[in-house]
Amino acid sequence: MTTNRSPKWQFDNSYLTLPPIFYSFQNPSMVNSPQMVLFNTPLANSLGLEFLDKNMDQTTLELSGNLTPEGAQPIAQAYAGHQYGHFTMLGDGRAILLGEQITPAGKRFDIQLKGSGRTPYSRRGDGKATLRAMLREYLMSEAMFYLNIPTSRSLAVVASQDEVQREETHQGAVLTRVMKSHIRIGTFEYAAHYGTRQDLEKLTHYVIQRHYSELQNSENPPLELLKAVALKQIDLILDWMRVGFIHGVMNTDNTSISGETFDYGPCAFMNNYNPRTVYSSIDQYGRYSFENQTNIVFWNLSVLGDTLQPLIHKDPYQSVVIVKEVLHTLQNQFLEKWDQMISKKLGFVDPQKSDKPFIDSFLQWIHTNKADYTNSFIALLRPDLFPLHPIHSESGISWVEQWKSRIYNQKGGFEAAKSLMKTQNPIYIPRNHIVEQVLDQAVKGDLSDLKLWLQILKNPYELQDVDNRYLHGIEDFRTDYKTYCGT
Numbered sequence: 001m002t003t004n005r006s007p008k009w010q011f012d013n014s015y016l017t018l019p020p021i022f023y024s025f026q027n028p029s030m031v032n033s034p035q036m037v038l039f040n041t042p043l044a045n046s047l048g049l050e051f052l053d054k055n056m057d058q059t060t061l062e063l064s065g066n067l068t069p070e071g072a073q074p075i076a077q078a079y080a081g082h083q084y085g086h087f088t089m090l091g092d093g094r095a096i097l098l099g100e101q102i103t104p105a106g107k108r109f110d111i112q113l114k115g116s117g118r119t120p121y122s123r124r125g126d127g128k129a130t131l132r133a134m135l136r137e138y139l140m141s142e143a144m145f146y147l148n149i150p151t152s153r154s155l156a157v158v159a160s161q162d163e164v165q166r167e168e169t170h171q172g173a174v175l176t177r178v179m180k181s182h183i184r185i186g187t188f189e190y191a192a193h194y195g196t197r198q199d200l201e202k203l204t205h206y207v208i209q210r211h212y213s214e215l216q217n218s219e220n221p222p223l224e225l226l227k228a229v230a231l232k233q234i235d236l237i238l239d240w241m242r243v244g245f246i247h248g249v250m251n252t253d254n255t256s257i258s259g260e261t262f263d264y265g266p267c268a269f270m271n272n273y274n275p276r277t278v279y280s281s282i283d284q285y286g287r288y289s290f291e292n293q294t295n296i297v298f299w300n301l302s303v304l305g306d307t308l309q310p311l312i313h314k315d316p317y318q319s320v321v322i323v324k325e326v327l328h329t330l331q332n333q334f335l336e337k338w339d340q341m342i343s344k345k346l347g348f349v350d351p352q353k354s355d356k357p358f359i360d361s362f363l364q365w366i367h368t369n370k371a372d373y374t375n376s377f378i379a380l381l382r383p384d385l386f387p388l389h390p391i392h393s394e395s396g397i398s399w400v401e402q403w404k405s406r407i408y409n410q411k412g413g414f415e416a417a418k419s420l421m422k423t424q425n426p427i428y429i430p431r432n433h434i435v436e437q438v439l440d441q442a443v444k445g446d447l448s449d450l451k452l453w454l455q456i457l458k459n460p461y462e463l464q465d466v467d468n469r470y471l472h473g474i475e476d477f478r479t480d481y482k483t484y485c486g487t
């Protein structure tokens, strides 16, 4: 069934211009008794979808998958990927792309339903998602957006009366995910492995047009594409590490070509600083630990480099050399950018090579003292906010002295440091124990704490007039805290 109304969705489904191997037409499955749980009005407005708010009954049907919006051409996208280092055929097993919404400003966004039923790529999966996991994704992605980090966004969560069987029985839900595109490194792997050379060329051309049009006339567009995606990914991972974010499942199929964070499965924010922190229940060897994100991003980019090689140079040997060289240069840039990122967190407006020993030993001090990563930077400016922080110990006081003497000697002094630090160091992050608490309540039908938490996380860099508990990690909150994929 299709609908007719004005104003309406402005779909333009350019993905369908790719060869048919890249997708399968697939309607979402019907769900029982859909009910709107969260709807993101500001996001809807920015997409030119104000009208969704005005007829919530119809919107609920559309965003549950029970009614196809006018202009939608629902598909499941095909892709492959390296999961924990192993190549596999994947594809949207529980997601349906309704289409690409063109905003009033002329921007293009994928509108995808997640948890909307089985597809040709579901393998043994049920195609469903739990209400709890979809609310978690909504919360985490919106928090990342307001932290100013490129991310998929969440337009709505619609709960259903369908049962979803995991370790326990859960209530089902469908999330509407919005993203510049869902094209991933895994899409290129799929083309390289299962398609023809022409398919790979068409995908490359399409991606350049859609996301990197400035590269169209460059001398070697596939090579420039690799560099551009790499720079986006590098900046993204540095942003994650700036705020203590651990994605948890940085497989190549979860690495977006447009440089957006997505697939909020087992992700979590680090409390006490420990570079080896891992939350994902299945990441036994720490492949995706906090610190290893710096290595894995290059592992993933080298996979992208492999797939693009035939288009980069006709001599395969030359191609390998070129890709290696590019990634090697970028690796050095990453290290420089990392130093700059931490320098900014410390308020150094004029980062110097000579700051390195200070930075390294400050991080070491936080680690040894099991201090909270987020709060340790804020505590330099506002020790009064954290009476229990080791900044008040003898060694902490000496750190503050050293830090002050460094920033008082820079151009703009303390004030310059303060304004820079305010933009780099969040005060509020989605603390694991609060996330779990608000979700516990939300799945029982009480959304009040979840909504309040979402509101606080909209302004993460400003101290707000709210309970102090939102500022703190809980030392003894489940030291064995675990997160899960595919729930």
Ligand code: AMP
Residues within 6 Å of the ligand: 090, 091, 092, 093, 094, 095, 121, 122, 123, 124, 125, 126, 127, 128, 129, 249, 253, 254, 263, 265, 485, 486
């Ligand atoms: P993810 O870990 O969310 O990146 O998912 C990896 C792959 O498993 C993707 O191809 C998903 O579409 C698929 N998948 C995850 N959960 C399900 C499910 N419940 N039913 C079908 N496919 C799924």
Ligand code: MG
Residues within 6 Å of the ligand: 253, 254, 263
């Ligand atoms: Mg995925």
